Structure formats: C-alpha cells, structure tokens
Amino acid sequence: MRVKTFRGPDTRTVLKQIRAELGPDAVILSTQTTRDGGKPSCEIMAALEPTAEASSDQASLRSEAVRDTGGTYPGWRQMHQEWTCLKEHLFSVLKPQTDYNLLSPRQRQALEYLEREEVLPEVAMHLWRSMKNTPEKSILEELRGIVAVKPWTGRYWPEKLHAFAGPHGAGKTSSLLRLALNLRREYPNRRIALANADQHHGKGRLLLQHYAELGEFPFVDLRTPDDWRQLLHEPHDMVFIDLPGLPTGEYLDTWLIQKEIPLRSNCAVHLVLSPHYSTTSLQGFIKKFQVPALSSLIWTKLDEAETFGSLVNIGYFTRLPVSALSFGASLSSSLAVADHQNLWKLVFTHRMPSANGSSSERLLH
Numbered sequence: 001m002r003v004k005t006f007r008g009p010d011t012r013t014v015l016k017q018i019r020a021e022l023g024p025d026a027v028i029l030s031t032q033t034t035r036d037g038g039k040p041s042c043e044i045m046a047a048l049e050p051t052a053e054a055s056s057d058q059a060s061l062r063s064e065a066v067r068d069t070g071g072t073y074p075g076w077r078q079m080h081q082e083w084t085c086l087k088e089h090l091f092s093v094l095k096p097q098t099d100y101n102l103l104s105p106r107q108r109q110a111l112e113y114l115e116r117e118e119v120l121p122e123v124a125m126h127l128w129r130s131m132k133n134t135p136e137k138s139i140l141e142e143l144r145g146i147v148a149v150k151p152w153t154g155r156y157w158p159e160k161l162h163a164f165a166g167p168h169g170a171g172k173t174s175s176l177l178r179l180a181l182n183l184r185r186e187y188p189n190r191r192i193a194l195a196n197a198d199q200h201h202g203k204g205r206l207l208l209q210h211y212a213e214l215g216e217f218p219f220v221d222l223r224t225p226d227d228w229r230q231l232l233h234e235p236h237d238m239v240f241i242d243l244p245g246l247p248t249g250e251y252l253d254t255w256l257i258q259k260e261i262p263l264r265s266n267c268a269v270h271l272v273l274s275p276h277y278s279t280t281s282l283q284g285f286i287k288k289f290q291v292p293a294l295s296s297l298i299w300t301k302l303d304e305a306e307t308f309g310s311l312v313n314i315g316y317f318t319r320l321p322v323s324a325l326s327f328g329a330s331l332s333s334s335l336a337v338a339d340h341q342n343l344w345k346l347v348f349t350h351r352m353p354s355a356n357g358s359s360s361e362r363l364l365h
Contacts, residue, residue, distance in 0.1 A: 003029065003047045010319040014044045015292050022048045024265060027253045028290045033317045035122075040319075098128055104135035110348070111139065117309035117347065120279060123316045140344055147315030150296055151337035152179060152270075152323040154187050154238075159268045161231075161239050163197075164298075165252055165289040166272035168245035171300035173204045175272050175326050176240045177211050178335040183238070184215075193236040195220040197261075198244035208242055211331075225260035232262070243269075252289045268295040270323060275305040279313045286318055296323035303327040308347045327352050 002022070008014040011031070018026050029045040100108045111131075115124055123146070130145075131137045150156055162179075164172045176194070184192055194212045196205045196219075205221070212219035218236065222228055231239060246255060256263055263269065271289050273282055297320050299311060315322065322343060328334035336342055342353035 003045065005043060005045045007041065007043050009040060009042065011042050011044070012319060014042045015294075018044065018046045019292060022046055024292065026292060027257065028292065031287060031290050040316075042319075098125060099132075100128070102132035103128065107131050107135065107137070107139055113348065114139075114309060114312065117307045117312075118279070119309040120313050120316075123313055126316070140340075143312065143344065144340055147312055147343065148319060148321035149338045149340055149343060150321035150323050151339060152296070152298070153337055154183055154190070157268060157323070159266050160237070161241060161263070161267040163241040163243050163263060163267065163269045163293070164272055165243045165269055165294075166245065167277075167285055167288075168201070170245075170272045170274050171326060172245070172272045173208055173242050174331065175270075175298050175300055175324065175335065176242055177208070178326065178331055179324065180217065180240045181215060181331060182335065184217075191218075191235065191237040193218040193220055193234070193239045195222050195231065195239050195241045197222040197241055199223060200244055204242060228259075228261050246288060251287075253291050256291065263291065263293050267293045269293045270296045270298050271320070272298045272300055273314070274301040275299060275308055275310045276301060277310070279310055282310055282314050283317060286314070294320065296321050298322075298324045298326065300326040302346065303352055308350070311343070311347060325353050 004022070006014045006017045006021075008017060011033075018028075026046045026048050029047055031045075032043045034041045034043065100111070103111065111124060111127055114127070126146070127139060127142050130142050131139065164176045166172045180192055180194060184190065194208055194217045196208050198204055209219050209221075211217075218234075220227070220231055220234075220239070222231065222241070243252070244255070246252065252269075255261075269289070269291055271285070271294060273285060277285070297314065297318070299322060302308075302325060311322070314320075322338040324335055325338055325342065325346065326335045336353040338353075345351045346353060
C-alpha cells in the first residue's frame with residue numbers, strides 16, 4: 001500500500017491533490033484541520049492499494065487496522081485527546097485577551113449571539129480577528145467565507161450518482177426521497193432511479209421501495225458488487241443511493257473497499273447530519289464518512305433543534321458546502337435548497353427556510 005500525507009488550505013483543495021496523484025481509488029486514512037500562521041490548513045493522509053480491487057483478506061485486515069486505530073494512524077487517539085485538552089487551555093487564556101471593544105456595536109452583538117448559539121471559540125476568534133478595527137465589515141460577509149453554499153438543484157449537481165451518507169436516524173432516506181421528488185418536478189423528463197445499499201435496516205429499505213412504487217421511480221436493491229457494476233450501465237440519468245449508517249468503529253471508505261463498490265467519477269456523496277448532535281459527534285461523523293467523493297452537507301430535523309451554531313462549526317472545519325435544509329415531516333414541503341439568506345435567517349432568528357427557496361433557485365413542490 002502506498003501512503004502519503006497531503007496538505008492544503010482546505011479539504012476540497014487537498015482532495016483534488018489526492019485525486020490527481022493517487023487517482024479515484026485512493027482511500028482516506030485520516031483528516032485533520034489545523035491553523036497555520038492564523039490561516040486554516042487541512043492535512044489528509046491517503047493510501048492507494050496496489051490493485052484497483054482489494055482482496056477480501058486485504059480488506060478484512062485493513063478493516064481491523066482501522067478499527068484498532070480509530071480510523072487513523074497509531075497513537076492518533078491519544079494525540080487528539082491531548083490536543084483537545086491543550087486547545088481548551090489555550091482558548092481559556094486567549095479569550096480574556098479578545099477585546100470586543102475593537103468591534104462595532106453591531107459586530108459585537110452578532111458575535112456574542114453566535115457564542116450563545118454554541119459556535120466554538122476558535123470560530124468566534126476567527127471572526128473577531130477578521131472584523132476588529134474594521135467597523136464597516138459585516139459579520140454575514142465573514143460567515144460566507146466560513147460556510148459555503150451550493151444549492152441542491154440539477155443545475156449545480158449534474159452527477160449521475162448521488163449517494164446519501166450519515167448516521168442512523170439522521171434522515172438520509174427521507175432527504176433522498178424529498179430531493180428525488182423535487183428534482184423530478186424540476187426536470188419532468190429526467191430518468192431518476194432510487195437505490196438501496198443498506199442491507200442491515202429493513203425498515204429504511206421498505207420505506208424507500210414503498211415510495212419508489214408510489215412515485216413510479218425505478219428501484220434498485222444493491223446487494224452485491226455485480227449489482228453496483230450493473231447500475232453503472234443502466235440508462236438512468238440520475239440515481240439516488242441510500243448508504244448504510246455504519247456501526248461504531250466502521251468507516252465508509254473501508255466499507256466501500258470491502259463491498260468492492262466503485263464510487264468514483266460522476267458521483268457525489270452528500271452527508272446528512274442534524275444539529276442535535278454535539279460538535280464532537282459531528283466531527284466524528286465527518287471522519288467516519290470521509291471519502292474523496294464527499295461533496296456537500298444536508299442539515300435535517302432543523303425544526304427540532306434548539307441552537308444552530310453547529311452549522312457554522314462544521315462548515316468552518318470541513319469547508320463543505322451546505323446544499324439543502326430539511327425540516328418537518330412532510331415529504332412535499334419540508335426541504336429547501338440552501339442559500340445564504342435562508343441559512344443566516346435560520347442561525348440568527350431561528351426562522352425555518354421556505355420550502356419554495358429563492359425565486360431563482362427554488363425546488364418546485
């Protein structure tokens with residue numbers, strides 16, 4: 001196995017380096033986001049198997065190694081705990097030195113509000129540094145640089161395969177269904193299929209198959225590598241794939257190798273998360289589902305959340321764009337494409353986004 005560490009200013013840039021040097025079969029071993037000279041820095045360790053398809057024995061051995069080391073190199077877990085402790089002490093020292101009097105009243109009020117929304121100290125300090133002694137700066141402009149947005153419409157997401165990953169109960173299946181229904185209304189002639197890759201939870205499979213029949217979508221059950229290879233040759237314009245949530249200690253890149261699943265070109269993986277989880281848990285999910293094709297974040301169950309600082313925190317750490325926002329139980333009117341306007345209304349006023357979206361980028365329902 002060839003192993004190499006790549007570094008860059010953000011996750012997307014580093015993943016492009018990995019694809020260019022190691023190709024689409026590269027496996028992500030670890031991801032770390034740090035700060036270098038006050039600027040965000042991303043470090044990703046990637047590996048390439050000597051053959052395109054790992055044998056079942058090799059996959060099993062690697063799975064055990066990943067499980068033993070927490071998905072990264074040996075000693076990472078202890079190092080991470082030590083760094084977390086050090087970071088807490090560091091910010092306890094730096095926080096009193098952060099003079100909010102260097103901000104305008106409007107900037108200070110907005111930043112203090114974000115802290116009450118549980119935005120992490122490093123994110124708040126980043127905003128403070130970028131705005132201090134510059135009263136003309138808007139905090140919304142600075143937040144745009146932290147949290148990217150890429151609306152989930154056919155215009156922005158033309159890939160054939162769209163796989164939905166995330167923890168159990170986050171809303172993967174319902175988000176997949178909402179996006180499939182809305183996209184078909186946006187493009188009535190587009191051939192859209194629904195596929196199930198989760199063989200461990202029969203309830204999700206039955207729900208997906210049920211709505212596929214009601215909506216007259218072709219349904220594909222992905223049980224074997226041959227099923228996946230056959231899917232690539234089917235005449236579908238777009239396929240929405242429900243991936244498994246994975247138990248503790250398992251990682252998506254390892255699972256893909258074990259199942260011999262080729263999520264390569266013309267594929268986007270969307271990570272479905274809820275702000276109910278702590279930032280530590282959310283960062284763990286990012287590591288669990290980190291693959292080269294990971295392309296966006298979909299936030300769900302927004303109507304049940306008390307705070308929304310995690311949307312800012314995870315955007316800051318991953319630089320992945322938010323593509324959709326989900327709320328409520330209805331399949332037809334409870335999902336909106338993400339844009340900066342509805343995102344910041346949600347964070348600052350707790351106002352749920354409109355399912356119609358903006359006039360120019362709306363999902364019809």
